Amino acid sequence: MLFLDSPEHAAFRAELREFLAAELPAGDWDMRNDRDHVSPEHARFTEEFRKKLAARGWLTMGWPRDFGGAGASYMTQTVYMEEMSSAGAPGAYDQGVWLAGPALMMHGTPEQRDRWLPSMRTADVHWCQLFSEPGAGSDLASLQTRAVRDGDEYVLNGQKIWTSGALDADWGILLARTEPDAPKHRGISYFMLDLKTPGVTVRPLVNMMGSHHFTEVFLEDVRIPRDCLIGEENRGWYIATTTLDQERSSINRVVMTRSTLGALIDYVKGVPVLKARAELRHELAERYLEFEIGRWLCYRVAQMQSEGKVPNSEASVSKIFGTELQRQMGITGLRVIGLPGTLEPGSKYAPLRGQVERWAMAAPSYTIAGGTSEVNRNIVATRGLGLPRD
Template sequence: MDGSIDSPAAVDIDAFRAEVRAFLDEKLTPELRAATARQAGVFADGELVRQWHRILYERGWIAPSWPKQYGGPGWSPLQQHVFADECAKADAPVLAGMGLQLCGPVLMGFGTPEQKAYFLPRLLSGEHYWCQGYSEPQSGSDLASLQTRAVRDGDHYVVNGSKIWTTHAHFANWIFLLVRTKAEGKPQAGISFMLAPMDTPGITVRPILSISGEHEVNQVFLDDVRIPVANRVGEENQGWTVAKYLLEFERGGGTMASRLQKLVRQARRIAEAEQAGEGSFWADSPDFRRRLLTLKMEIEALDYAEGQVAAQLSAGKKVGDASASVLKLTVSQLLQRATELALEALGHYATADQRHALGFDANEPPIGPDYATTPTARYLNSRAATIYGGSQEIQHNILARVVLGL
């Protein structure tokens, strides 16, 4: 495993932040900003992702966490935090990170020289758009119980099974997935990590529409899919080790505070415009103001915590399981509360079906004022925040084990 990275030179963080802001001011055109404002899901629509990907790629900033030896900028964790923070404040499109943030680092750590040479440049350029095949209908949080089987047949594996909640599988042209290559023994000891193009015969993608109306996730069926042995990453039956390495890149520093602050500002603007009763506005309600200010203070505390994590990572320290779980729990709950406040202030407009005004290519006006476009969809979409990426129950179990020793 090649774990070497560049050692970033000391930089003037204030000057770097100014450089990022200037870039965003120039490249986030009114059209891109308008398209981003119509996004209600976790990630931007696939075409919007591709447009913003190309812009960042041309600047050399598409993979902030990648070392220079693989085509990244070689930034320190603090620079990465500043860049992500400024993108959040500018409301830049949120890229789907399955390729650059997850598969890329795995290939750097476990891939063969041939795999690195082929896949990494295409990840950077955007030629390859990746999705993640982990969860299955009966294997979510208990991922080790996955049942998608891969049987060796000469230079190929024949794969049968299905994956679910596969984000952006309808946009992706490649998938990385976990498969079972051995049924005997400990479940974790019989899993392998593989890569496959989405146009491989036998792969079928069926949409799953969210209650909020977005088509973000899918179920992927694999029927006698032949995957070359050369597309296995790591050794056979050692995919659990690869998978755990990948999950490390879903933890660590984050910049959700800035995006949550924007949601709170949106809720306040709605509360100042919408009446709670005859002659009064939601913003005048003592109870509403108390909840809004409480949420604002908690998000400021999260912002401080995220900054601490970035400083720890820059100092070469790791983010422990406990810290990662606390941040995940905090972000999920604050997101749900922020979207609840906006929905409450929206009043009767919250019941309108706004799907015609959402998404990248929407060209119809919303029902009611512009601020009525996304709050309902964001509220509904955020209901899943306490499930995806490790449910609340899983995070509490981690804290009970790591912190309390239970």
């Protein structure tokens, strides 16, 4: 693996930076300060920005050309996500494009692809992922939401939780149990759910930041057409595993950390009493080195994908390292800034416009979302190192 851009990727990175400099708002309105901010102004800008990405073909650049994408390599997609996340750009990561789209392309019928893929390409429809449940998070295969066949329909009953963005979503990808007596991994099916269907209730989950990025979704006798089943009945788990590996290999966790680190370093440089403290300089240096390691772990995943390999344990290593680094950045930020670092965005006394407070408050979720660090460590141990399960 080469630790530098190819000429093609260097040119693409320059194009992305030029676009971001021209299209992102100037001033203090930074998308990274509050990832759960859902003001009308932010929502309108995100919609407009996603449309611009779609018009350039960047939103679906990784899709095969046969499905309207650009057939971009994994390395090119990683460069794209790195630059978008570094700039705090909204809408670059789209759950429909990255999660639902690949499932349809691999397992959907031609009619299903024609139904859902076009609106993903044009950014006209919002998607969410309806996987986790109150008793099935890390052990996702323990899910209890039921889908019972009734003629040409399925009847859904159950509850999903920690669903990102469901309040603004139009559709969701959903796992439900269709064969309760089968081994837990073999009785699950994969569905597309219209969130406007009668019986679907979405409720916000307000977190300790006062935001409601996460939601819980209740399903009460929800009837969906049979053609919303993707792939074979009872084979949904095997469709979902490719989705989870894609989610864990993203570079955005690490590069979002880099922006916070750069802001902290600049802050320390401007405060002589902090600049003189060797232990703070050493801690910031450690975070900088960890950022470089995390970045290249992500590129290793992309390189393996480019070579046709399946980065299972490697994706888990990248996910563990990236989210642990995010958590550590919140701790470092508070240690560097001290008590003023606990002030929320909006306070005129908050250093860095409250960015550190956002990181520290959100830190507990980083090592849980998308697969806990504990589960991913087990994956590394068993699939990467070949250690026994017992």
